[in-house]
Amino acid sequence: MIRRPLRPLARILKARDRGENPDAIERENLRLRHEENRDRARSRAEGRLLVLGGCFFLAFGAIGLKMGGMAGAPAEEPRASASGNPIIAQRADITDRKGRILATNLDTYALYAQPPQMVDPVRSAAELVRIFPELDEQELLEDFTGPRKFMWIRKQISPEQRQAVHDIGDPGLLFGPREMRIYPNGPVAAHILGGASYGREGVSSAEVIGVAGVERRFDAYLRDPANEGAPLRLSLDLTVQSAVEEVLLGGMNLLNARGAAAVLMEAKTGEIVAMASLPDFDPNNRPRPLTKGSPADSPLFNRMVQGVYELGSVFKIFAVAQGLEMGLIQPSTMIDTKGPMTWGRFRIRDFHDYGPQLSATDVIVESSNIGTSRIALMFGAEKQREFLGELGMLEPTAVEMIEAPTGKPLLPAQWSEISTMTISYGHGLSVTPLHLAAGYATLANGGLKVTPTLLHKANRAPGERVVSEQTAAATRAMLRAVVSRGTASLGDVEGYEVGGKTGTADKPKENGGGYYKDKVISTFAGMFPATDPKYVFVVTFDEPVETTGSIPRRTAGWTAVPVAAEMIRRTAPLLGLRPQVEGAPYEGISLAAN
């Protein structure tokens, strides 16, 4: 590059000759050089900017193109990032406490038709009716040849039926995969499980939703993919549940009862080992609710959880427990039982006349209405309400079933003194048999409150104290005496030290106006073994009658008690309880295995 000199000699000399300042020439040249430099730098910078701009344009263009492509393309699961297990997306199983399946899923198919694609609608309709006899050929044909574009034919079909439909060979008959909820044990534990049906349905899948029982209560849990298919473990024991249902059904048939219910519960934890209500149903084919008549006549009605009844004398133990707890009576305190007892216009009678007085223990053993009324009058309405509230008798049970809140106890409109007296022997307050079981479990658990539950858990926090250890032990001794020498003598299962209380309550008329004379609810509630209770049970019959004697017998001692005894005989060995020889334990011999 040729640099232009700042002071060219020729021009300087010329300028000197003309008398001009030669420095002006130098300055002028310097300026020109600066301008030249500036122009060069600018053009280089502009070129760089252009290149940089091009790069940015290309980069953003690429990102934009990719974004456009992603937005336009159909969505796809990222294959590389597999979080969790993508396979187990179905509804979780329900098992019993030992892991035996109570509810599971089967893959099946739904059958649908797309009439526009059908080749031979007439033949297809005829063949379909041959496979599914309950379909109407004429209606099918009308649908196939009509304007419909899509129609469901069957929600679930078996593999054989699917093959048969496949063999028809019509391209307009199509299958959609379905998951089907099945209950392999049939009607065993039907009321607890409830049932399931389809929610939103599409061609390629349908959601299975629970409609009742634990299926509905734990619907969200069962459908939650985060659990990765971990089963819902109930506290039930399938074997025991089945044995209880068998015994109860036999008892119900023998006693010509309208219905029956039974529960067997762990005394310490409140875990329900077996709970049955008869008549029952098959959850695989859940019947429709009744549209007329009493809902209690439906097999769907769970007498254990939904049915509120005045349960009668089984309540007496709570009045006595409260009397003991408040220090008002001792088991040996003599109570006035002279009858009939008049209170205003009400008269309270006993089944028999028990003489002028009985000890508190004998009030329970002989089941004296007058005796418990007198005890209840000692502490009064307010305290009684408080105590029954602590036992959980005034609120629906907290058992994990969707039906539980419907079993709301019926309280007297005004808790007057006469209510106090009648409630002390189980009239005027309607609760579910499960409430009763929870109350007895509280006494069996040394006075700590027990909440019935259907979930199997390793550790549970102990409940709050309702009565003292001594009171609970005293009531247990009384309940044992009822069985060993009182109204429930048929319930004395050798070796299991059964303690319990019978209750025979006249049924109130549906339209009000008193009680039926020949319709009763008979109940036997208790625990075994009475000295250290492991299990609590309640057996209830609706309108039982025992006709082997000369006159029909309806009292619980003749109806509920023998059935409960048979239930204990059948279930206690299954629960791993050895019969113990009462009063004479073998010293020096310890149980090595059971």
Next chain:
Amino acid sequence: MRGVIYVLSALAVVALGFWAYQENYSTQQSLREVRQLYARIGAAHARLGMLNAEWAYLNRPDRLRDLADLNFDRLGLLPLRPEAFGQIEQVGFPPEMLPPIMNPVEVSSAFMNTDEEPL
């Protein structure tokens, strides 16, 4: 010198490109395998579910009860009842089997050759 560096870096770019290409395709292959495995696991799960359901169905209490009744003559199965439990003393000791006597000893003459007085 500069030329060598250019050639070397060009070769490095080619080698890296080749490596990236290989990695890309082996990753895709692995993903395909994983997908197949998932499909197989899914099928196995479905089969397991079906077998579990069938097992539960075959072992349902009603059926077992009917089977026990049906085969009562052969098996004599009864529900477990409290009478089935026994006390440990009720079990007799097995008769003690004495070993056969191999070297008979003449008891009466055992002390004949000793000087000591038998106690």
